[in-house]
Amino acid sequence: MTNDLLGRHRAVLPDWLALYYEEPLEITHGEGRHVWDAHGNRYLDFFGGILTTMTAHALPEVTKAVSEQAGRIIHSSTLYLNRPMVELAERVAQLSGIPDARVFFTTSGTEANDTALLLATTYRRSNTILAMRNSYHGRSFSSVGITGNRGWSPTSLSPLQTLYVHGGMRTRGPYAHLGDDDFTAACVDDLVDLLGHTRPPAALIAEPIQGVGGFTSPPDGLYAAFREVLHERGVLWIADEVQTGWGRTGEHFWGWQAHGRNGPPDIMTFAKGIGNGMSIGGVVARSEIMNCLDSNSISTFGGTQITMAAGLANLNYLLEHDLQGNARRVGGMLIERLRAAAAQVPAVREVRGRGLMIGIEITKPGTDEADPQAAAAVLEAAREGGLLIGKGGGHNTSALRVAPPLSLNVAEAEEGAAIFENALRSIQ
Structure with a gap:
């Protein structure tokens, strides 16, 4: 089903319209901080449609x-x-x-x-x-x-x-x-x-x-x-x-x-x-x-x-619901958790950001040289583990982007950090 949709996508949409993942994902529905794909797989969403799903998927008040x-x-x-x-x-x-x-x-x-x-x-x-x-x-x-x-x-x-x-x-x-x-x-x-x-x-x-x-x-x-x-x-x-x-x-x-x-x-x-x-x-x-x-x-x-x-x-x-305050509290915990995980991975140059807006820069170990292949591998590994994240960076940087809905709770932050840590370790 997804392969058929990918073929149709490529037949009618521009080549420069970027898609994530070697096997692109069709997201069919979401609830809270989670989304599901066309195969029924559930993912913790740490990118929110490029920071657009700010509060939660299918938020009843908005719906x-x-x-x-x-x-x-x-x-x-x-x-x-x-x-x-x-x-x-x-x-x-x-x-x-x-x-x-x-x-x-x-x-x-x-x-x-x-x-x-x-x-x-x-x-x-x-x-x-x-x-x-x-x-x-x-x-x-x-x-x-x-x-x-x-x-x-x-x-x-x-x-x-x-x-x-x-x-x-x-x-x-x-x-x-x-x-x-x-x-x-x-x-x-x-x-x-x-x-x-x-x-x-x-x-x-x-x-x-x-x-x-x-x-x-x-x-x-x-x-x-x-x-x-x-x-x-x-x-x-x-x-x-x-x-x-x-x-x-x-x-x-x-x-x-x-x-x-x-x-x-x-x-x-x-x-x-x-x-x-x-x-x-x-x-x-x-x-x-x-x-x-x-x-x-x-x-x-x-x-x-x-x-x-x-x-x-x-x-x-x-x-x-003071989601700004939640971003400060849960985001502060999440960034420290990610920094602790990254400290064990030489390919991570820096973990930066504030609140629920966190960047993890990936380089070739021991250098400041960007490593887009390693960043892409982490993106893929995170998806395999059930976590969706983003990527970015200029021509001389490769960064992974973490920006969940602002209603993220502590348990979900811990779950996402654990998946991300495993994804980082997979590139060593």
Whole structure:
């Protein structure tokens, strides 16, 4: 059955549409933190559809909200007043920390970042964008143009002039040998030097923790230090919270808050987890930035009643059950468990992350050289053991990504860590 579906997939879908595993998996249903494949095998899900299933599979509160809304109306476009969209926008604006915030809903993180770039370049009258090396911001023409990860950037053509800044990867690059304070100072000096050689940019866009890049991050406070330099020149800060938002990091509700001593970003993008699998993305910005466009616009599918109903139910569940606190507690235990397991495996260069957003970097033992074959072998072994994880990293890194639903409990964390430990040992 699966082989037949794989053949049909290859016959009609693009060659560049990535599939995990030597024998790709068809997931047929899920419940809680588990999913089942077409052969009836059960897996503990530590990747959540690329961090989209944020609370749990088949969460009754979300399922009920979607079903009830579908019985009324599914979609009408933004040409009409939409109560669920207004209600979710009010909640997101308040939670964002951005003063006098306006919210625009999209269908994905890619589209959200597109919108943020449109706003920033229009507001600043500049098509120059600062982005981070090893970054990923989406698959559209403009978001590919600012992506600093070669493996996910299929073209160098772009409507934007993109300049890449040091700092997103703490343990690699020319400043990796420095302590945190000196690392930050060196990156700031590099930014100042870069700005001296170019026309004023529109914005810096940065993931507080790089997602596709392998869950890498700078020292806390780096982007706050960057913002001091940028603010003096009127350059905007766009925080890409597509993967870090909604409490996943445990310590903060938003990733930018680890860099927030100078206040919130000018623009923030979000997506993935808020819909718990439904297609929701969005942009939050100060009103004068959001309202800078001087022509009409709509969103046909952004903010549909059914996705907004799901987002409201999911957000309510997240807050009422303190899933941020759970990510901090269970995630802290899980990362320590993974570090203990990795300490016995020479191929593991680093276990990093915070909350339920953990990266395990795989290299050839005794070197800093990436080993994508070993990483792929761990991915396969974990699946064989009943655990689904993700992978990532730039052209010179190989990382495995662990990002379970935020309702993960201690027993499931222990079970997943044990499977992962066995998978790591299999490559020795």
